[in-house]
Amino acid sequence: MKQLGRYEQYRTTETEWCPEVPHHWGFVPIRRIGRVTNGGTPAAEPHFWNGEIPFMTPPDLRFADGREVASTQRTVTRAGVEAGSSTVNAGSIVVSIRAPIGYVGRTIEETAFNQGCRAITPDARSDPRYTAYSLVAARDELDAQGRGTTFMEVSGGQFLGVHVPLPPLDDQKAIADFLDDQTSRINTLIAKQDQLIIALGERRAAVSVQAVTKGRRAHASMQPSGLRWAREVPASWKVANIRRFAAMKTGHTPSRSNAEYWMGCTIPWVTLADVWQLRDGRATYLAEETATHINELGLANSAAELLPAGTVVLSRTASVGFAGIMPVPMATSQDYWNWVCGPELLPTFLLATFRAMRSELGSMVMGSTHQTIYQPIAAAMSIVVPPLDEQREIVEFLDNQTSRIDALIAKTEEHIKLAKERRVALITAAVTGKIDVRTAGRAIEGVA
Incomplete structure (x- = not known):
């Protein structure tokens, strides 16, 4: 990444996760950046479910990393919300506070959510995109607040007391614009790598089916097998x-x-x-x-x-x-x-x-x-x-072929891991003021 500048002056925050922020920024508890709402789950009554309102749970937030959540696994009716849940409007931030802690996503419409989440509706001083990114950066801090025996959960008081940076609104918007652009580039790279893994997996499966049903000996005479998954097999099998x-x-x-x-x-x-x-x-x-x-x-x-x-x-x-x-x-x-x-x-x-x-x-x-x-x-x-000698040939062939494919998959997975780490590091650096995004170029090395 092009070397980005730093702000001129910083002040200490006395927290481990974000030890300093630019001098002109605030550093405030979550309770001061907007209205916080608790979630709930309606009873299992048919007329409470499969309605028009998205119902967000921690799994729906798993891959959001502060971005908008386009869809949820389940939906509820208006009656379901009134009976046992809560809703927030578009532009709110939903954070998982148990099982697991620290997934973050933004709503694009009125959305209900369960008791495994809390929602923040930012006030006029807070850009929703920046707020979401700041909570992504604070994931380890949120996780450290978890308590429990059966499962870890962040209580209401602990959640409200977690501190996050609060720059001036113009700075927030500049940081959010920068992160939208750069994380989009990283996400595109990750999506391409994910598709490569899918293709390699399909190739691996095809190699296995071909070897197990056709063998390794050229010109073998074939016979119908009567099986759906292996229409023809060598006549000696x-x-x-x-x-x-x-x-x-x-x-x-x-x-x-x-x-x-x-x-x-x-x-x-x-x-x-x-x-x-x-x-x-x-x-x-x-x-x-x-x-x-x-x-x-x-x-x-x-x-x-x-x-x-x-x-x-x-x-x-x-x-x-x-x-x-x-x-x-x-x-x-x-x-x-x-x-x-x-x-x-x-x-x-x-x-x-x-x-x-x-x-x-x-x-x-x-x-x-x-x-x-x-x-x-x-x-x-x-x-x-097949005869035992052919079984050994096939197994040896598959070991050789699939190990090569598996090595490519492992290498691709490592690229994805590094890209995700880079994304989190970039978000953290930007929202905590370690870098001044106003000095940023357009590209991240290896992503553009």
């Missing part, structure tokens, strides 16, 4: 029910009401809390340490089994279709179907198969409230199984 090649095992949860089942737990127990590591399809093996463990007594008194290393797990409830391999003996919850491969099937090839079947697995889900792949459907799955 077997197409049969998965249970011909792997033993199907389930998982279970020991009784929570018996404390003895949950004391001195040392057995790794795979639950939905561990599925995050499988979502992007890059990890072959689960981590050896799981989020939760069970003990021998709980295992013996439930339908869970201690399964051998090399067992392939397939998530089947809520987060459906994510697969990985156990690196050590483990048990699982009932949220997984587990497959212990026989002598004709490599666990790594079955893992590649499940990942190639991702769309097919999604079509097996049943249930409205409780979505899952039920036992009869999982037990009826058919797969394609």
Whole structure:
């Protein structure tokens, strides 16, 4: 970035997050920059929901970083607002104060919000854009005010007492204009990098499907498979029910009401809390340490089994279709179907198969409230199984190809991370007066 100048004089604020501001700026508690409103959630009555008023919650603010929030996941009716929520007008700032703390966004129309947020309607001394950016910069300070046991929350008094810079209105507008321009450039770069990751992921999936269904041997004669996800496969491959090649095992949860089942737990127990590591399809093996463990007594008194290393797990409830391999003996919850491969099937090839079947697995889900792949459907799955030497060839090929793609994805993710850090640093520098944006050029190095 072009070297930006500093203001001529500064004064101390006696705060850690913003130790000094330009001499002519204010540094005031949030209560002095506008009206603060608490949120609420209407009861689950049909006539309170799916109305004309956006209903903002912390997840709606997650990626806003002080910008306008164009849409919300849910909406409420006027009756819903009157029964249990609050609204603010366009140009207000909504801040999440729990689960998590410090997401910030601006409203573009009358908006309701839940008790996980507070809204600020700036007064005449405050530019809404600058105010939102200043709260983005104060995120760590807001987070430090959180208190609680079940979850962290910033109380009303603590929120009102957080101090933020308050420059003269002309300075606020200049800073907001500068940040609108420069963060837009950074956001465009991030969006392009996000699209690249999507494209690389699609390429990775296509490589996997091609290898698992066609193999690596040129000019192999093909045969119809009878499967939707693999129309034709090499004639030398077997197409049969998965249970011909792997033993199907389930998982279970020991009784929570018996404390003895949950004391001195040392057995790794795979639950939905561990599925995050499988979502992007890059990890072959689960981590050896799981989020939760069970003990021998709980295992013996439930339908869970201690399964051998090399067992392939397939998530089947809520987060459906994510697969990985156990690196050590483990048990699982009932949220997984587990497959212990026989002598004709490599666990790594079955893992590649499940990942190639991702769309097919999604079509097996049943249930409205409780979505899952039920036992009869999982037990009826058919797969394609090449000879063992071809399985090894395919797995080796996929390891080579996907590792290259994964390296590109990792590099792109690092670029995104750095761009986001640069965006926050720029916002903080501008709203705290570390830089005088009136001396700014147009471009940020690497972004223009």
